[in-house]
Amino acid sequence: MFRQIEVDLRHRVWQQILWKESPNDPLRTYQLSTVTYGMPCSPSNAVRALKQCAIDNHGIITDACRAAVARNSIAHNFYVDDYLDSVDDANEALTRKFEVCEWNSNSAEVLKALNGFAVSTSEMDLG
Structure with a gap:
């Protein structure tokens, strides 16, 4: 799930890694473009993105009742990438x-x- 969430270009500066293939190679800096797996904030970032997606996109469902149910289900029934209902x-x-x-x-x-x-x-x- 984490690698499916793209980080805004403005915020990628805060997600950098240093990399060397071998001790003789120069140190390189990479900016990560997706939510990083394994950091303490990663689950919170992923769930927040999922909830925002539900808020932003529930309007594409033409039936207002079904749209509300879908939005509320996403907002309240996910634990990271597990849907429980x-x-x-x-x-x-x-x-x-x-x-x-x-x-x-x-x-x-x-x-x-x-x-x-x-x-x-x-x-x-x-x-």
Whole structure:
């Protein structure tokens, strides 16, 4: 996720690294153009960018109700690059339109219906 967020040109001066291929080579300075992975501020920067994207782009959804739900879901249901949500029934879960890499559910019905997607094989029984 971090490498997908471009840093504004004006702020790249604050993201510099020094590099030498070998001890005899000259020291080079590079400015990083994306959010840097592994720094204490990286998760906060990534989440902030995601939330700003939701604010800036929710208007492209023509249905105002769906746009508000999408914006609020992005604003409140992400932990860094993991989307966590809960719905009342299997039908509601199956009608959501997300492009995701991995699913998990405590509903066998939902997991079966998602067969063909990258479905997590671990099924929790929350009883």
